[in-house]
Amino acid sequence: MDMDKIVSLCKRRGFLFQSSEIYGGLNGFWDYGPLGVELKRNLKEAWWRDMVAGHDDISTLPGAPSSYEMVGLDCTIIMHPQVWKVSGHYDLFVDKMVDCRTEGCKGRFRVDHIPSSECPLKPSKCPGAHDKCSLTEPRDFNLMFKTIIGALGGEEDAAFLRPETAQGIFVNFKNVLDSSRVRVPVGIAQIGKSFRNEITPRNFTFRSREFEQMEIEFFCHPSESRKWYEYWRNRRMKWWQDLGLSGSRLLLREHHADELSHYSIGTADIEYAFPFLPEGEFGELEGVAHRGDFDLRSHMEGKLDPNSKPNLQVQLGADGKPVHKGSGRDLTYRDDITNERFTPHVIEPSAGADRGALAILCEAYHEDSAPDDKGELQTRTVMKFHPRIAPVKAAIFPLVKKDGMPEVAQELYRALKKKFPVQYDEKGAVGRRYRRQDEIGTPYCLTIDGQTLTDQTVTLRDRDTLEQVRVKLADVVSEIEQRVSG
Template sequence: MASYDDVMSLSVRRGFLWPAADLYGGFAGFYDYGHNGALLRRRWEDLWIETFLGLDENYYLIDSTTILPEAPLKASGHVDHFSDVLVTCTKCGESYRGDHLLESVTHEEHEGLSPEDIDAKVRELRIRCPRCKGELGPSRPFNMMFPLGVGPTGKDRAYLRPETAQGVYLNFKREFEALRRRLPLGLAIVGRAYRNEISPRQGTYRMREFLQAELQIFMDPETFADRVDFASVADVAVRVCWAAEKSKPEAHDLPAKALVERGLPSWYVYHLVQVQRFYLDRLQLPRERFRFAELDERERAFYNRVHFDIQVDQESLGGFKEVGGVHYRTDHDLSGHASMSRENLAVTVDGRKIVPHVLELSFGVDRNVWALLDLDFVKADRSVLRLPPRLAPVAVGVFPLVNKDGLPEKAESVHRELRARFAAFRDESGSIGKRYARMDEIGTPFCVTIDHPTLEGEGVTLRERDTQKQVRVREADVAATLDRLLRGEIRFDTIA
């Protein structure tokens, strides 16, 4: 666990991440990744792809444009629902959402009104500023999406995509054909999305440009349960927190089958278990730092029938924070695009014609990277980033014990060989302890040290980050041993 300042200081000092354009004072809501951060993020993405595309043989990675024309975003509801009309008080400057302002007076729903409608209503109902009773100014639209004018006239309205999911829905029909009309079909995108957040804050937690990793599973809700092996996970304890207790740092361990008994689809719970395994087994988070948080009807989007956030408890962000979500979106997305585009997106499976339903596994990549920097950072007598070995930017450090007697030359040749297979880093400056410390802080799991016995053919020293223990390994075996350690096939304490 690490404080916010610890995470930022480490990130900046060691090349993980920092504010974009900070040469010019920074750019709120935008972050750049340095050499270690770029590697850490890529390794997280690789692990995510391997894990979630591995859930079924018919799951694939695709890619789509980050700029979308207006029509699909109208169909998805983003143009109408992702925007608000803001009304600002001319006296105290406070801003209000127009629809909320009207609702507080009329106690009716007022979604989708234009600024002109809102202004007319404000005049008609003689609404004044709720805070200072001042006069309200003219309303103006505010959309969370970044608008773009495409082409020389800019008349073709377009937006930076607010989520990667729409790119998948737009390509569903093509992929369904190319992949020979089989369900379930999983299509994933790892890519950038953009939201004009009013108040970006807390490091990479709320950004205006961010990375999403999303898997959209298109399936037949009638038969999907038969496709997943729920029996194999029925007794797995799942960490959940109900909507009513979400503000508290609580979580219950409930067997998967108990969640099904409470009314959740078995295929939905099956995927909760897979997501939890990703965090607990592969990312090695402490169990108590992880939970699924239920969203009640008021909190979740109207088309999400079931919605649990994936949350990780982080000291730097002050508690459990969302890093992803598991959403059952029904056929909302494909039906919306079908009616707007007038394309038939229904498919025939098992002799029935259906519009596929979507189970979405959605992850914020930057939030996940931040969570790792927070949870894996240990600051005691030394600073160690206890990343899972697979995620470490540098897999192995290679050092001469001292800079004389031919040891540097030997280290250079060992490094050259290891570098062909691993992310290997060579260091000759400072004392041996200082070099170990530098590696510890960026999470390098193993170090190889060349000493005098090495020159006599008596092997090298292999040192582990977390225990600081070291063993002697024959020079010819180093690469193979490292490979097995990094794959998790053997544990360090078994090779003594």
């Protein structure tokens, strides 16, 4: 599949534009056009409905150890700077890097990786070991966006744009428990923008500097956390499959032990074979991580020492005090039935909304052949979106622009428009109108023809099969409603 064609269609039909394009663009930033915004909203709304608003907290869902509750949260992008110091981002998001100026090398190396890195010069040595090596001074690559709070603010008023939404959930954990009557096990969900100064933004929207996450922090009893991890891993995989990413291009990959973060007991990536990646390679769509009690403990006690695995200890400075002090608040949970007090363990399904939208765009793109009015096969570009995700749910056409057909079509259009995004089109040949809708992935087209005027039925044309069935005019709204929901 050709990524260039997808990028071109996204621009041409208004799914995605480069940010600030009229000024030459900005590396790592992308805008959603009229169709793109509908697509992404549909994705986020499907996630929110399926994970949060529509969650059944009475039943035990298939694969779940028990019933559980789900609530939402929407917190600020800028938080107290201490949040990032305690979470570890402040220290871990800065890499010292050197570049080698030497002809034949021109490499870039992380300073802390130099001893295990290999310089391309022969004989094989580590960077800097050859006489010819010419390394720059180590320079900081800070992945967090810095900003200043206050109109008169200086460096001492520095703050950060969040690099993930998760921390906002951890620091509000106690607020949520105290205010909403929820009991562990409970998930707190949030959709929102995050920011990372990626060193090399690339591959369309895949690695952007401003991006949107859909995250759940799921709090549970430590003894049940492994079962919950497995539940969420499978649930999230199935969710993406149900949205149409069901082929061999979607992969659930469990991390090896040596790949795990210092606090994680298990992590699985849900990955998609994006067309811009080399054959056989997959890119991360969502990570489902078992984070143990790392985050809540950090925000209670202070930044934990990543080298103290498996029994994490607060990282102490030369003065014997915590390098980054925690809040000192008690974030443990008391089960008021068993009377047990514990620090909940956390399972974190963290999905990329932009990556999800991109995967859906890539998966939807198809070229097939369809006959024209002379019966000859023509190439057809069609976006095969799941009806639930499609930006436009239906299009309404009068077969011809006379005999009262436009009036009937417009009346139907108004009735449908009250329920969801639909388009009305009376321009040109009807075949051309069908193709236009195919290219933006509209799943259904409704055509008012001569027969409509006598028996009050219209044709309903399916985007993927090209088949038409006649539906009573009075039933169209409920018919489309039923087809595009879930």
